[in-house]
Amino acid sequence: MNLETIKAEIEANVPGCSLQLVTNASPCAQHSLLLDAEHAVAVATYLRDAAGLRFDFCSNVTGIDWPQREISEKVKVKKLVDGVETEVDEVQKRVAFGYLEAVYHLYSMELKHGPVTLRMRTRDRETQVHLPSLMHVWRSADLQEREIFDLYGIIFDGHHDLRRLLMWEGFVDHPMRRDYVEPDDFEYEPTAHGDVLTRAQQHAAETGGQ
């Protein structure tokens, strides 16, 4: 299945939607479609119902946390050096703002093709973390969207039962986010190494223990 043709077909049939092809440069070349939140349900319904597509099976839904990060790029800039205009390499830095992402993997049981990967992105990681729920299109997304809500903090609008799944009610953090700090229970780490060793040493230094 060519994602380009699918993208063109969706754009022709779902008015107003803006899709973006997210390419994957690695050898697996698993490209994906980035949906806009407003038309996501319409696009998903089209993917499921259109005669040539029939993506009736959503095998997996997962989340990704993209924290704010600084990207430095080398850009060739024309500059006057000693009165002569020359091309000079200059490192430009820009800040890529963080966001959360939900990823859906689709297959067609009927036409035996797939996978097609869909992505949706929130505006930021703090307050504007709403995305439309696709659980009414693919029922299998129900629990997995709940899990993403629990572990990443994406709020799925239209989900019928958006409660925490693995953690308890009253837990405030989202453990799969990159900046999650686990509670300081590193008092007994007999075989510590790496990050755990660092945390155990910090704990020992703070409590004055061994």
Place this chain on the structure above:
Amino acid sequence: MMDEQLKAELSKQGIFTTSLQELYNWGRRNSLWPLNFGLACCAIEMIAATMARYDLARFGAEVFRPSPRQADLMIVAGTVTKKMAPQVIRLYNQMPEPKYVISMGACAISGGPFKQGYNVLKGIDRFIPVDVYIPGCPPRPEALIDGFMAIQKMIEEQQLTGSTRPRHLTAGRPSEFVVPEFGAHDLEPASNSTIWQAPLVQISTVGKDESGDD
């Protein structure tokens, strides 16, 4: 106490003698009823240990009780998540004395391979007293039987009087332990300090792998 030699002599003559303590401990040790309760893959090995091939019934433990009120032994078989921990401790509290705990497998002992997970308790002994630890991931049924026999041996040797008598025969010793609450970030309290203190370990301050060359 009766002289062991005299006892042996009498039994040769067909006279059986015993003490209340021996009889009591013999009865308790041969009818240990475990709580029917498994948490993860270790429970599968526990089930295997009860079935025909390994047959835990040979040791008087065939009746896994579905109610904590009828159980003597809690086999904590599997990963204890922080979400499950209060329920495990509440079940333990509901068991009548005398009661024993086997911590089966790496997860129940320390959190095991999931120790650094966000929702895994780093060992059930942080909240309830554990009598026997069985290492393994998961331990084989033979290992469970060995641990079970260790409990039986422990019961057999328990004195009913004196300072080494079991917990339930000492008035004032707790038979119930604090059930943690779900907090905003962790269980509250994160461990029961009256029964669990972090063992002293020497953490290398160099932060280097000791096996390799510098």
